[in-house]
Amino acid sequence: MSRHEVPVAATGLLRRFAEATLIAPVDFHLARRMAALCRETDPRVELAFALTTRELRLGSVCLDLSRATDLAPEAGIEDGVAEGLDLDLPWPELEGWLGAVASSPAVADEDGESRPFRLVGTWLYLDRYWAEERSVEASLHRRSDLQLPPIDDAHLVRAATPLMSRLPDALQDAAVSAALRNATTVITGGPGTGKTTTVARILGGLADEDNPPLVALAAPTGKASTRLASAVAESLPQGQGGLRLRSYTLHKLLGVVPGRAQRIHGSHNLLPHDVVIVDETSMVSLTMMSWLLEAVSGRTRLILIGDPQQLASVEAGAVLADIAASPGLITSHPVDGSGAADAVVELRSNFRSNEEITRLATAIQRGDANAVVGLLTAGESCTLQDYTGREPITDYDVLLTDLHATAAAVRAAALEGDGGAANAALGRHRILCAHREGPFGVGHWARTARGWLSEQFEGYGLGAGAWPGQPLLITRNSDTAANGDTAVVVKRGDRLLAAVDRAQGTLLVDPVLLDDATDLHAMTIHKSQGSQFDAVSVILPPVGSPLLTRELLYTAITRARTHVRLYGGEEALRVAVTTPARRASGLGRRRA
Numbered sequence: 107m108s109r110h111e112v113p114v115a116a117t118g119l120l121r122r123f124a125e126a127t128l129i130a131p132v133d134f135h136l137a138r139r140m141a142a143l144c145r146e147t148d149p150r151v152e153l154a155f156a157l158t159t160r161e162l163r164l165g166s167v168c169l170d171l172s173r174a175t176d177l178a179p180e181a182g183i184e185d186g187v188a189e190g191l192d193l194d195l196p197w198p199e200l201e202g203w204l205g206a207v208a209s210s211p212a213v214a215d216e217d218g219e220s221r222p223f224r225l226v227g228t229w230l231y232l233d234r235y236w237a238e239e240r241s242v243e244a245s246l247h248r249r250s251d252l253q254l255p256p257i258d259d260a261h262l263v264r265a266a267t268p269l270m271s272r273l274p275d276a277l278q279d280a281a282v283s284a285a286l287r288n289a290t291t292v293i294t295g296g297p298g299t300g301k302t303t304t305v306a307r308i309l310g311g312l313a314d315e316d317n318p319p320l321v322a323l324a325a326p327t328g329k330a331s332t333r334l335a336s337a338v339a340e341s342l343p344q345g346q347g348g349l350r351l352r353s354y355t356l357h358k359l360l361g362v363v364p365g366r367a368q369r370i371h372g373s374h375n376l377l378p379h380d381v382v383i384v385d386e387t388s389m390v391s392l393t394m395m396s397w398l399l400e401a402v403s404g405r406t407r408l409i410l411i412g413d414p415q416q417l418a419s420v421e422a423g424a425v426l427a428d429i430a431a432s433p434g435l436i437t438s439h440p441v442d443g444s445g446a447a448d449a450v451v452e453l454r455s456n457f458r459s460n461e462e463i464t465r466l467a468t469a470i471q472r473g474d475a476n477a478v479v480g481l482l483t484a485g486e487s488c489t490l491q492d493y494t495g496r497e498p499i500t501d502y503d504v505l506l507t508d509l510h511a512t513a514a515a516v517r518a519a520a521l522e523g524d525g526g527a528a529n530a531a532l533g534r535h536r537i538l539c540a541h542r543e544g545p546f547g548v549g550h551w552a553r554t555a556r557g558w559l560s561e562q563f564e565g566y567g568l569g570a571g572a573w574p575g576q577p578l579l580i581t582r583n584s585d586t587a588a589n590g591d592t593a594v595v596v597k598r599g600d601r602l603l604a605a606v607d608r609a610q611g612t613l614l615v616d617p618v619l620l621d622d623a624t625d626l627h628a629m630t631i632h633k634s635q636g637s638q639f640d641a642v643s644v645i646l647p648p649v650g651s652p653l654l655t656r657e658l659l660y661t662a663i664t665r666a667r668t669h670v671r672l673y674g675g676e677e678a679l680r681v682a683v684t685t686p687a688r689r690a691s692g693l694g695r696r697r698a
């Protein structure tokens with residue numbers, strides 16, 4: 107059954123919502139099953155259950171019944187606009203709906219014993235997510251009162267000194283100070299604002315030759331964790347002396363058993379680390395955050411790093427964004443009498459991207475569509491070109507120039523057998539799409555770009571086999587590569603080898619060992635998180651696509667160091683800028 111087919115068993119109210127793609131077959135069946143188990147027969151309640159599971163699938167932690175009428179049809183997520191749907195839906199009247207849900211035997215209230223669902227105000231949760239949200243809140247509050255041993259003055263002075271050749275930045279100083287004084291610190295900031303630099307300074311302050319702290323550098327993906335480890339190692343003021351650094355994915359750190367809720371570390375077996383640093387926290391789901399906080403002991407310093415403006419986890423929850431929006435979740439009680447050190451610090455100066463891109467990112471964050479359009483109209487390094495889904499790639503000279511220059515440089519290095527140079531050249535430009543399929547999707551743009559390049563370079567992209575200069579994206583973790591790593595096929599003597607771009611350096615492997623690698627002439631914006639390119643060409647989704655959000659646009663354009671080229675309609679751009687991704691969650695707002 108396709109995602110948008112209407113289940114045969116769906117009748118009445120649920121059928122109307124299934125036809126409008128407000129609920130998918132999986133939501134319908136789950137809701138039906140739960141309702142049947144609890145002898146619930148009111149279709150309004152079944153609808154609330156189905157919409158709750160739908161919202162979980164789409165990243166929210168709960169369903170806000172008072173805002174349910176804002177929910178968008180799901181059709182179009184893959185292939186464009188939801189056309190021909192009857193969206194004049196018979197929404198239940200709110201008060202009666204809330205009453206029916208509250209009196210269902212499947213639904214507990216905030217203080218009630220566990221049942222499959224829980225209604226808190228107008229928020230309907232699956233009980234498990236409510237429990238996880240409470241657990242995260244409680245852990246953060248508990249950690250606010252922890253007393254870590256104070257850092258001695260010599261270490262504080264060392265950390266207070268900016269790294270060589272860095273400009274003074276008061277917010278970076280504040281973040282360093284907070285991390286040394288508090289048990290829990292959250293450092294947020296956009297790309298290039300110095301988060302990694304700040305971590306290096308913090309570690310410089312914590313380093314101790316006599317008693318080196320055990321430090322976990324963790325991230326949701328293998329690529330992000332190795333990237334953090336190598337970036338930190340490069341910036342550490344005194345090298346790795348006085349520290350015991352280890353890098354992990356969060357799954358590895360906690361010893362999560364794949365496909366199960368079991369893990370080696372939890373409240374029953376706390377992590378042994380003195381310091382746990384988590385990068386790319388925006389991608390951490392509510393479940394993973396609750397597991398992490400359970401496993402971190404009261405003597406461990408916890409530092410969470412990330413950019414809450416970026417796209418959140420593909421699973422439910424946007425914990426970093428919730429913390430950034432409700433800093434009171436972590437209160438600060440420095441133990442050394444040194445005065446308040448805010449536990450949530452936002453870094454703001456971008457030291458990497460050019461000024462136009464920084465201004466564009468700021469206007470997007472503010473939701474100022476006029477400013478965004480103005481910057482793109484007058485911009486030199488940031489531009490918008492019309493794309494309606496029908497124009498051929500040959501209409502876009504600048505895109506062809508970017509593609510040609512990048513492929514030529516990648517290919518030249520690949521023919522020389524220089525994997526490092528080939529991977530560096532691959533970072534010059536990338537096509538980024540929100541969709542996977544259809545005229546706005548990765549599949550279409552990767553095929554089109556590769557097809558055009560094969561007309562420019564002899565032997566490029568023809569046939570099924572590998573060719574020198576072939577760009578690859580790894581899609582699964584293995585011994586040789588991490589999901590999200592990129593590689594280029596290079597010529598070494600008579601052989602073709604894949605040069606995998608790993609944080610520790612280039613790794614040469616036989617291309618056949620990379621079973622789970624795909625063409626990299628274009629990639630999704632989701633996959634591009636954590637990566638940087640000189641120029642990006644962003645294919646905007648069309649108006650009507652639920653993917654057209656501010657976070658998506660912000661994530662895409664902040665991948666670029668020097669040039670942002672958007673392809674799409676002005677209306678789509680305006681919709682993106684003015685549509686923040688909505689993720690319902692009660693974290694930090696429960697008693698607001």
Ligand SMILES: Nc1ncnc2c1ncn2[C@@H]1O[C@H](COP(=O)(O)OP(=O)(O)OP(=O)(O)O)[C@@H](O)[C@H]1O
Nearest residue numbers: 272273274275296297298299300301302303457458
């Ligand atoms: N205070 C500073 N003065 C000058 N340059 C800085 C300063 N802070 C950071 N930089 C430089 O800016 C660049 C980005 O810094 P860094 O990698 O620490 O940022 P980041 O926030 O971790 O970025 P991303 O999340 O995009 O990886 C680096 O080249 C770094 O050396």
